[in-house]
Amino acid sequence: MANLQLAITAFGGPETLKLQTTDIPVPADNQVLVKVAYAGVNPIDAKTRAGLGWGAEKIKDSLPWVPGFDVAGIVARDAGEFKAGDRVVGRIVEGGGYGQYLCADKSALARVPDSVPLEIAATFPVAGLTALQVLEHADVRHQDRVLILAGAGGVGHIAIQLANINGATVYASCSTANVDFVSSLGAEAVDYHKAPVEEQVKDIDVLIDLMGGDVGEAALQCVKPSGRVVTVPTITAPRIIEAAKQRGIEAKGMLVQPSVEDLDVLLHAADEGKLRITISATYPLKQGVQAHKDIESGRTRGKIILEIPQ
Ligand SMILES: NC(=O)c1ccc[n+]([C@@H]2O[C@H](COP(=O)([O-])OP(=O)(O)OC[C@H]3O[C@@H](n4cnc5c(N)ncnc54)[C@H](OP(=O)(O)O)[C@@H]3O)[C@@H](O)[C@H]2O)c1
Incomplete structure (x- = not known):
């Protein structure tokens, strides 16, 4: 059996994404073979494909490279505590979600409750974890006035809901x-x-900056002198942190960390009906070029997902 994948073949535009076929990978002892059902599409995928940022630096000698850090699917073969047919989701730091099969470390996988569709679970490893972790970095508390820039996007629409659960008063651009x-x-x-x-x-306690650049810098004017800022886009983080310092405000950047514990928090909230996830488009894998065009537009509402052929 073959393994159909969509790979970045060179740094450049969306058309550099090409379908390829490889062998099904063989898992190591600490790994599980996952048949991928859905993969999330994130801005980092497009930035990496374009040759930008830490992602491109990491893979520059590994092209063709299969993107996809968000993976939801089915365990393909028994592997210790994981049984064939188990529904799983994981943040796969090596990428590979844009393909039918991948080997995931057992320690990267959370089990998806029956009530949570795999398509929804696929939104959690990058966007969901970022939303959860950025609020932790910012130490969002009850009654904080929180401003979230880009509230309609993948991370933003989850962060709004989690900040509400924390008891904050949320403003979102x-x-x-x-x-x-x-x-x-x-x-x-x-x-x-x-x-x-x-x-x-005005008088914001916490700025969650999901835009960075000029937009992020201008929004520093909304923050109280004692306020906190977390700027999420890594490329402009040094600039925002410096601009905040000039205004006497504490700001920091962040990099989303894989965490099964945090995935479980999100899955549990979805299971209990406390998180409403919006998927604005689910594209078949072969339309990944369009998915990249969409995510690069910066205009997508909620999440964009790839459906992997079974
Ligand atoms: N550091 C990390 O570990 C990490 C992790 C995840 C994401 N990120 C970064 O965080 C950023 C957000 O990620 P994402 O997945 O949420 O992006 P996304 O889904 O692509 O965000 C799209 C949203 O941005 C909104 N937007 C565009 N221009 C805007 C503006 N001027 N003001 C307010 N909203 C605007 C759009 O809404 P409107 O059409 O209504 O404007 C759209 O809904 C990206 O740069 C991503 O690379 C970093």
Whole structure:
């Protein structure tokens, strides 16, 4: 049997993604062979494909390379405590989710409750973990006034809901088209088409910056002198941290960490109906080029997912 994958064949535009066929990999003792059902598509996938950031640096000598850090699927063969047919999800740090089979470390996999569709589970390893961990980094507490930039995106739409669960008052920036969506998640929508965010929100305790760059820097004006800032896009993090320092505000960057414990928190919240995940498009693997065009547009609502042929 063959293993169909979609690989980055060279750094460049979305068309550098090409289908390829390889052998089904053989798991090591500490690994599980997973038949992938769904893979999340994240901005890091497109940035890496374009040759940008730490992701590209890491894989530059490994092309063709199969992206996909978000993996939800079925255990293909018994492997210790994992049995064939078990439903699993994991943040696969080596990538490989854009393909039918991969070997995942047992320690990377969480079990997906029956009530949670695998498609939804596939949104958790990058976007969900980032949302959960950025709120921890920012130490979001009850009654904090929290501003989330890019509230309608993959990370933002989950972070709004988790910040609400923490008891924060949440403001989230978005375009006019996403005001109703962001409001429905429990945030006060800040429409950046109407006026600059910094003119609309003041005295923020916590800024969750999912935009970085000019947008992230301008939003520092919303933050109280004693406030906290976590800036998530890694490429512009040094600039935001320096700009915050100039204003006397503490800011830090972050890199999402794989954590089965945190995945379990998200899966449990979804199982209990406390998290509403929006998937705006599910593309078949062979339409991965379109999925990359979408994610690169910076305009997608919620998550974009690839469905892997079975
Ligand atoms: N450091 C890490 O470990 C880590 C982990 C995950 C993600 N990230 C980074 O974090 C960022 C967010 O990730 P994501 O997956 O949430 O991205 P995403 O899903 O691609 O975000 C898309 C959203 O951005 C919104 N947006 C675009 N321009 C905006 C603006 N000027 N103001 C407010 N919102 C705007 C869009 O909503 P509108 O159309 O309404 O504007 C859209 O819904 C990315 O840069 C990603 O690479 C870093």
